[in-house]
Amino acid sequence: MKRIADYISYLRRHPKQANKWRLLIFIALEIAGVCMVVLDAELPGFIAMIAGLVIYTALTLALWRCPRCGSSLPWRDVFIEYCPHCGERLD
Numbered sequence: 232m233k234r235i236a237d238y239i240s241y242l243r244r245h246p247k248q249a250n251k252w253r254l255l256i257f258i259a260l261e262i263a264g265v266c267m268v269v270l271d272a273e274l275p276g277f278i279a280m281i282a283g284l285v286i287y288t289a290l291t292l293a294l295w296r297c298p299r300c301g302s303s304l305p306w307r308d309v310f311i312e313y314c315p316h317c318g319e320r321l322d
Protein backbone atom coordinates (compact mmCIF):
# COMPACT_ATOMS: atom_id res chain seq x y z
CA MET A 232 0.00 0.00 0.00
CA LYS A 233 2.87 2.37 0.72
CA ARG A 234 4.11 2.05 -2.85
CA ILE A 235 0.67 3.02 -4.16
CA ALA A 236 0.61 6.04 -1.86
CA ASP A 237 4.11 7.00 -3.03
CA TYR A 238 3.07 6.69 -6.65
CA ILE A 239 -0.03 8.84 -6.07
CA SER A 240 2.10 11.55 -4.48
CA TYR A 241 4.46 11.27 -7.46
CA LEU A 242 1.49 11.73 -9.82
CA ARG A 243 0.39 14.80 -7.88
CA ARG A 244 3.73 16.37 -8.73
CA HIS A 245 3.64 15.19 -12.35
CA PRO A 246 0.16 15.87 -13.76
CA LYS A 247 1.18 14.83 -17.27
CA GLN A 248 1.90 11.32 -15.99
CA ALA A 249 -1.47 11.27 -14.25
CA ASN A 250 -3.01 12.53 -17.49
CA LYS A 251 -1.57 9.55 -19.38
CA TRP A 252 -3.13 7.14 -16.88
CA ARG A 253 -6.56 8.74 -16.87
CA LEU A 254 -6.70 8.68 -20.69
CA LEU A 255 -5.43 5.10 -20.86
CA ILE A 256 -7.91 3.81 -18.27
CA PHE A 257 -10.77 5.76 -19.84
CA ILE A 258 -10.09 4.56 -23.40
CA ALA A 259 -9.52 0.96 -22.26
CA LEU A 260 -12.81 0.83 -20.34
CA GLU A 261 -14.79 2.52 -23.14
CA ILE A 262 -13.42 0.10 -25.74
CA ALA A 263 -14.05 -2.87 -23.43
CA GLY A 264 -17.59 -1.59 -22.79
CA VAL A 265 -18.37 -1.16 -26.50
CA CYS A 266 -17.00 -4.65 -27.26
CA MET A 267 -19.20 -6.16 -24.54
CA VAL A 268 -22.29 -4.39 -25.85
CA VAL A 269 -21.52 -5.57 -29.38
CA LEU A 270 -21.13 -9.11 -28.02
CA ASP A 271 -24.59 -8.87 -26.41
CA ALA A 272 -23.31 -8.40 -22.86
CA GLU A 273 -25.14 -5.09 -22.51
CA LEU A 274 -25.20 -4.71 -18.75
CA PRO A 275 -21.48 -5.38 -18.09
CA GLY A 276 -20.72 -3.22 -21.11
CA PHE A 277 -22.65 -0.26 -19.76
CA ILE A 278 -21.10 -0.77 -16.32
CA ALA A 279 -17.60 -0.69 -17.88
CA MET A 280 -18.42 2.51 -19.78
CA ILE A 281 -19.87 4.22 -16.72
CA ALA A 282 -16.90 3.04 -14.60
CA GLY A 283 -14.61 4.59 -17.23
CA LEU A 284 -16.36 7.94 -16.89
CA VAL A 285 -16.39 7.81 -13.09
CA ILE A 286 -12.68 6.91 -12.86
CA TYR A 287 -11.81 9.58 -15.42
CA THR A 288 -13.71 12.21 -13.44
CA ALA A 289 -12.18 11.10 -10.12
CA LEU A 290 -8.63 11.12 -11.50
CA THR A 291 -9.21 14.52 -13.08
CA LEU A 292 -10.49 16.02 -9.84
CA ALA A 293 -7.72 14.44 -7.76
CA LEU A 294 -4.66 14.69 -9.99
CA TRP A 295 -5.23 17.08 -12.91
CA ARG A 296 -3.88 20.04 -10.95
CA CYS A 297 -0.89 22.30 -11.12
CA PRO A 298 1.77 21.10 -8.66
CA ARG A 299 2.90 24.68 -7.98
CA CYS A 300 -0.29 26.74 -7.53
CA GLY A 301 -2.76 23.87 -6.99
CA SER A 302 -5.32 25.20 -9.51
CA SER A 303 -7.25 22.61 -11.44
CA LEU A 304 -6.09 22.40 -15.05
CA PRO A 305 -8.51 22.89 -17.98
CA TRP A 306 -10.69 19.81 -18.54
CA ARG A 307 -10.64 20.02 -22.31
CA ASP A 308 -6.93 20.75 -22.75
CA VAL A 309 -5.51 17.27 -22.60
CA PHE A 310 -2.05 18.12 -23.93
CA ILE A 311 -1.05 21.34 -22.22
CA GLU A 312 2.58 22.16 -21.43
CA TYR A 313 2.18 25.02 -18.98
CA CYS A 314 -0.21 25.86 -16.16
CA PRO A 315 -2.56 28.59 -17.48
CA HIS A 316 -2.76 30.11 -13.99
CA CYS A 317 0.88 30.47 -12.91
CA GLY A 318 2.88 29.44 -15.99
CA GLU A 319 4.55 26.45 -14.31
CA ARG A 320 5.93 23.93 -16.82
CA LEU A 321 4.12 20.63 -16.37
CA ASP A 322 5.85 17.29 -16.65
Ligand SMILES: [Zn+2]
Pocket residue numbers: 297298299300301302314315316317318319
Ligand atom coordinates in the same frame (compact mmCIF):
# COMPACT_ATOMS: atom_id res chain seq x y z
ZN1 LIG B 1 -0.06 26.71 -11.61
